[in-house]
Amino acid sequence: xxxxxxxxxxxxxxxxxxxxxxxxxxxxxxxxxxxxxxxxxxxxxxxxxxxxxxxxxxxxxxxxxxxxxxxxxxxxxxxxxxxxxxxxxxxxxxxxxxxxxxxxxxxxxxxxxxxxxxxxxxxxxxxxxxxxxxxxxxxxxxxxxxxxxxxxxxxxxxxxxxxxxxxxxxxxxxxxxxxxxxxxxxxxxxxxxxxxxxxxxxxxxxxxxxxxxxxxxxxxxxxxxxxxxxxxxxxxxxxxxxxxxxxxxxxxxxxxxxxxxxxxxxxxxxxxxxxxxxxxxxxxxxxxxxxxxxxxxxxxxxxxxxxxxxxxxxxxxxxxxxxxxxxxxxxxxxxxxxxx
Amino acid sequence: xxxxxxxxxxxxxxxxxxxxxxxxxxxxxxxxxxxxxxxxxxxxxxxxxxxxxxxxxxxxxxxxxxxxxxxxxxxxxxxxxxxxxxxxxxxxxxxxxxxxxxxxxxxxxxxxxxxxxxxxxxxxxxxxxxxxxxxxxxxxxxxxxxxxxxxxxxxxxxxxxxxxxxxxxxxxxxxxxxxxxxx
Numbered sequence: 205x206x207x208x209x210x211x212x213x214x215x216x217x218x219x220x221x222x223x224x225x226x227x228x229x230x231x232x233x234x235x236x237x238x239x240x241x242x243x244x245x246x247x248x249x250x251x252x253x254x255x256x257x258x259x260x261x262x263x264x265x266x267x268x269x270x271x272x273x274x275x276x277x278x279x280x281x282x283x284x285x286x287x288x289x290x291x292x293x294x295x296x297x298x299x300x301x302x303x304x305x306x307x308x309x310x311x312x313x314x315x316x317x318x319x320x321x322x323x324x325x326x327x328x329x330x331x332x333x334x335x336x337x338x339x340x341x342x343x344x345x346x347x348x349x350x351x352x353x354x355x356x357x358x359x360x361x362x363x364x365x366x367x368x369x370x371x372x373x374x375x376x377x378x379x380x381x382x383x384x385x386x387x388x389x390x391x392x393x394x395x396x397x398x399x400x401x402x403x404x405x406x407x408x409x410x411x412x413x414x415x416x417x418x419x420x421x422x423x424x425x426x427x428x429x430x431x432x433x434x435x436x437x438x439x440x441x442x443x444x445x446x447x448x449x450x451x452x453x454x455x456x457x458x459x460x461x462x463x464x465x466x467x468x469x470x471x472x473x474x475x476x477x478x479x480x481x482x483x484x485x486x487x488x489x490x491x492x493x494x495x496x497x498x499x500x501x502x503x504x505x506x507x508x509x510x511x512x513x514x515x516x517x518x519x520x521x522x523x524x525x526x527x528x529x530x531x532x533x534x535x536x537x538x539x540x541x542x543x544x
Numbered sequence: 545x546x547x548x549x550x551x552x553x554x555x556x557x558x559x560x561x562x563x564x565x566x567x568x569x570x571x572x573x574x575x576x577x578x579x580x581x582x583x584x585x586x587x588x589x590x591x592x593x594x595x596x597x598x599x600x601x602x603x604x605x606x607x608x609x610x611x612x613x614x615x616x617x618x619x620x621x622x623x624x625x626x627x628x629x630x631x632x633x634x635x636x637x638x639x640x641x642x643x644x645x646x647x648x649x650x651x652x653x654x655x656x657x658x659x660x661x662x663x664x665x666x667x668x669x670x671x672x673x674x675x676x677x678x679x680x681x682x683x684x685x686x687x688x689x690x691x692x693x694x695x696x697x698x699x700x701x702x703x704x705x706x707x708x709x710x711x712x713x714x715x716x717x718x719x720x721x722x723x724x725x726x727x
Contacts (some may be wrong), residue, residue, distance in 0.1 A: 515569045515570040525570075
């Protein structure tokens with residue numbers, strides 16, 4: 205009994221620590237109203253299941269310990285044994301309680317689902333998320349084509365305002381899952397899906413592809429950056445600009461390296477002749493905090509490793525290796541780090 | 545002992561298809577670049593044995609993954625823009641028997657890397673060599689020069705009509721259907 209008590213205390217302690225830690229990617233740490241409702245439903249179902257579990261264990265222990273027949277003797281078979289009626293009542297009421305409990309959970313799930321989907325607002329920010337193997341293309345569409353912002357793996361949203369997220373896929377099925385903010389939404393090729401999303405706590409939250417999509421599925425992450433409305437519009441304004449023309453010779457040389465090598469076959473830098481849409485848009489690469497779909501920090505060293513030998517970091521990725529000369533690589537890094 | 549012989553033969557049989565599924569992700573950049581040694585003609589002065597032209601490395605012919613990557617790159621690098629899934633358009637078709645600059649792997653590799661007059665761009669320094677070989681393997685598969693077990697399926701958009709399952713039911717007519725009754 206003492207051991208069971210210890211075990212119970214340990215379980216509760218683990219649960220509490222899971223509930224209170226400030227995780228960057230956790231459904232237990234909701235940062236918006238939708239994740240909050242999903243978390244509420246989780247705890248309701250958890251505690252119901254906990255009570256059911258305890259009751260079942262108590263009943264099981266009781267049934268296995270009481271009225272144990274210790275002698276070998278024939279058990280008489282009776283037509284109407286005493287206690288049969290009482291047992292029947294117990295079984296029927298247990299069944300009724302089970303059915304009622306399951307139906308209440310069903311009703312609560314439906315109500316929670318309605319509330320999670322029931323967020324709207326006028327003139328929301330619209331974000332198009334397109335899944336690629338294995339990165340996320342994030343577009344802020346605008347009726348004026350030159351005002352449209354295209355970035356990758358980072359979804360910036362204003363705090364406290366519902367935004368519309370449109371989802372699509374360029375190749376296979378992916379799933380957009382920021383656990384701190386919302387549930388999973390599948391990205392289907394050839395099919396536009398849409399949902400509302402709201403973040404109340406400013407911060408950076410990690411999301412993850414939640415539908416197996418190939419070799420680098422496990423490293424297909426993204427970030428949701430929630431910032432104040434002012435910061436958000438400043439960010440959007442900055443992202444709308446084309447890349448600046450390089451000023452110093454090193455950066456200028458880096459631009460030539462970029463345009464003269466394989467980079468130009470897949471990437472876009474607005475303001476230069478690079479315009480392919482196979483890989484992430486790099487116009488403002490240096491403004492992102494991570495590279496390679498939330499796999500590496502956006503530092504000079506990580507960038508160099510990723511450019512030269514991506515297949516040892518993410519095998520199967522569609523980024524090709526680039527065996528550059530050291531001075532070419534240094535110039536290229538200087539250029540890429542100037543893309544604020 | 546005699547019972548095990550068929551079993552062993554059966555197990556040996558499974559070894560034949562191993563290369564088909566081989567996937568090389570981290571391909572070493574070739575030390576000696578093949579782009580300068582490609583020989584695009586079988587004729588050479590003075591007779592004697594022909595100089596070695598780079599053959600398509602066997603991996604690219606045998607791995608379904610490599611050929612499929614070639615297909616992906618063929619579309620992503622917009623080869624389809626002129627060659628239209630092999631059918632031709634602005635550029636010549638690739639799924640027929642006519643090869644202006646030769647159908648050997650080395651010839652096609654040279655065509656991709658060096659470009660050709662009258663419109664074929666040069667991809668030298670723009671794509672890694674292994675991708676060039678992958679594209680060569682796919683282009684050769686278009687005209688049936690690779691074993692059919694590694695060749696990728698035809699793209700849906702390359703069919704000229706929708707699949708039969710999605711068409712309304714039709715009753716066969718004329719000579720293709722029920723034989724006509726003699727009167």
